[in-house]
Amino acid sequence: AQKITQTQPGMFVQEKEAVTLDCTYDTSDPSYGLFWYKQPSSGEMIFLIYQGSYDQQNATEGRYSLNFQKARKSANLVISASQLGDSAMYFCAMREKTTDSWGKFQFGAGTQVVVTP
Amino acid sequence: NAGVTQTPKFRILKIGQSMTLQCTQDMNHNYMYWYRQDPGMGLKLIYYSVGAGITDKGEVPNGYNVSRSTTEDFPLRLELAAPSQTSVYFCASSYLLTGGGPLSNTEAFFGQGTRLTVV
Numbered sequence: 001a002q003k004i005t006q007t008q009p010g011m012f013v014q015e016k017e018a019v020t021l022d023c024t025y026d027t028s029d030p031s032y033g034l035f036w037y038k039q040p041s042s043g044e045m046i047f048l049i050y051q052g053s054y055d056q057q058n059a060t061e062g063r064y065s066l067n068f069q070k071a072r073k074s075a076n077l078v079i080s081a082s083q084l085g086d087s088a089m090y091f092c093a094m095r096e097k098t099t100d101s102w103g104k105f106q107f108g109a110g111t112q113v114v115v116t117p
Numbered sequence: 118n119a120g121v122t123q124t125p126k127f128r129i130l131k132i133g134q135s136m137t138l139q140c141t142q143d144m145n146h147n148y149m150y151w152y153r154q155d156p157g158m159g160l161k162l163i164y165y166s167v168g169a170g171i172t173d174k175g176e177v178p179n180g181y182n183v184s185r186s187t188t189e190d191f192p193l194r195l196e197l198a199a200p201s202q203t204s205v206y207f208c209a210s211s212y213l214l215t216g217g218g219p220l221s222n223t224e225a226f227f228g229q230g231t232r233l234t235v236v
Contacts (some may be wrong), residue, residue, distance in 0.1 A: 008220075035224055045207065045227035056133055090157060095223065103148050103213050104168055104175070105225050109159040 002093050004108035005026065012114050013082050020067070021077040021090035021111045031097040034075040035105070036066070040088040048090075051075055079113075087115045123208050123228035130138045130198040130235045134142040136232050138193040140208030148211045149174075150225065153204040160207065166191055198235045212219065227235050 005024045013019040020041040025034065051059045051066045059066040067076040079086055092108040124139045143151065147168045152160040152175075162175030180202060182194040182206040191210075194203060209225040 033221070033223065043205065043230050045209075045225075047224040047226070048219055050224060093225075103211075104162060104165060105150065105209075105211075106162075107152075107160040 003106045004094055006092055006108035006111050008111045010017045010112040010114070012116060013086075014075070015115055016081055016115050018078060018080045019082055019086075019113060021079070021092075021113070022074070022075055023024060023108060024072075024074045025092075025094050027094065027096055028071065029096045034066070034068070035093040035095065036064070036075075036077045037091045037093060037107075038086075038088045039091065039110070040085075045091075045101050049077065082113075082115045084115050084117065087113060089113075121208055121210055121226050121228040123206075124130065125231060126229065128234050130195070132198060132200065132235060135170060135196050136152070136198070138158075138195070138206055138233075139174060140191045140193065140207070140228060141187065141189050141236050142191075142208075142210040142226070144210060144226065145188060145224070146210035146211070146212045148187070148213055149185065150211075150223075151181070151191070151193045152207045152209065153177065155204050158209040159179070161212050163193065163206075195233075200235050202233065203235045204233060206221075 034051045038046045049061045049064045051068045058068050061064045063080045065078045089110045091110045094107045121142045150165045151163040160178045164183040166172045172183050207230050208228040211225040215222050
């Protein structure tokens, strides 16, 4: 079963606008972590932001913030003030502490973001 | 620190050939992973390791083998290459306390990837 779902295959956003990338997850483990990665056209995977299941506050890292809604099992990434360099594929990932999944990262299918001038 | 280093960056194989993708990390991470990424798709886990001498299958292990003789190295072996193995391969590493502990600061660090074409 799909553990991480990213329903937006692609999005266009204008420079300086904010964009929200959706991510929903499926787990019965109370202890888990959610991660977002950026993959520009050059191909490398860049870690952006982390949210823990027990964290009381939404994570923020510069222009990146995570809208964490635990009851809805969603962890949407918000990029504020988009820049041309934000054009990339974005992946949501989860790490659980269950016996079967211990230590493994499970990735969503990704969302392609194109920032236009 | 070099982080995670993969070699080679590009490779073309003929059907039936074999090769080893090398992966080394210098961060003393206990976990290491091999993923493949097909065009326009997400990452699928091939194999992973929780420490030297311990490996386990991921979602798509068929056609691959791994070994982990040291903390630093985690090579991926392709035997009898097939066109379906044409993909970009990523090695990654991370740290996790095996007895528990928070998941913060346990993000995966990725190598630059190996683009493999089987013809």
